[in-house]
Every structure is written in structure tokens, then in C-alpha cells.
Amino acid sequence: MEQSSLYIARTLPPPVRRAVEQMLGRALQDSEAISIQTYEPHEAPTPEQQRSMAAALRSHFTEVDRRAKGIPEDQQEEIVDEAIRSVRPVIEPSGEDCFRLRNPCPCKPKGHGPGPSPSARRPRKRPYNGPCCFCSG
Secondary structure (H helix, E strand, O other): OOEEEEEEHOOOHHHHHHHHHHHHHHOOOOEEEEEEEEOOOOOOHHHHHHHHHHHHHHHHHHHHHHOOOOOHHHHHHHHHHHHHHHHOOOOOEOOOOOOEEEOOOOOOOOOOOOOOOOOOOOOOOOOOOOOOOOOOO
16 A cells, blocks of 8 residues: 655654664655655566557657647647646746646645655656745745
8 A cells, every 4th residue: 555754854852863874874854755665566667568669659659749730839738737636736826937836735835735646647847846846935
């Protein structure tokens, strides 16, 4: 069963903080967030399975590219944004290249929060500027 927890370094009891620092091999900053996740590992796919999955992905992306021909880039961006909102409805755009959560983030008082997961994120025009959000504001 998968389970995860999020802690802020300054709130950790000293023995727990020392244990985390020892596992990381470095000192924690008070403002850092620590995420702990447990899950059941699975066997890595065999080389043949990896080749098969890679071929299926290449085929899928070739079809996506074929269907996207003739669609202006700004409309493609809107389509991707809508798809992200449909699977992550708590994330709302609040300005160019900035996302805010409806619920405040635990490490910033202004309500900033994490954006899409790394696998779902598109490259942004601005670099990542914080421990848990896409903007520094």
C-alpha cells in the first residue's frame, strides 16, 4: 500500500531531524520540506519489454504529432493546459507561468503550492524559483 507524508524541517523533533540528515548525508535547512513515501517495488521490465514499450510510445507520439499538424502552437498550449486542469483540478493558473493551489501550501503563507508533477510539467518560460511552487511571488 502506498503512503506518503510531508514534513517541514523546522518542525521535526531533534532525533528525527538528525536521522533524516544522516540518511541524506547533509544538514537540513529549517525551511526545507521532507517528503517520505512508501510503496511496494516491482520488478524492472526486461530489455525486450523496454524495447516494446519504447516502440509503443514512439508510435503514439508519431500519431499525436500527425494529428497536431496544422494546429497553431497557442491552441496546442491551450489544449495541453486544459488536459492538465482536467486531471489536476486543484491547480489553477494565476498569471503567466504561475500556478496556485486552492488550498495553501504548508511551507509558504501566500497559498503557493506545487505545480504539476515533473512527469506532467512542460518546460516553463521562467525557471523554478522555490522549494514548492513555480513562482517566487
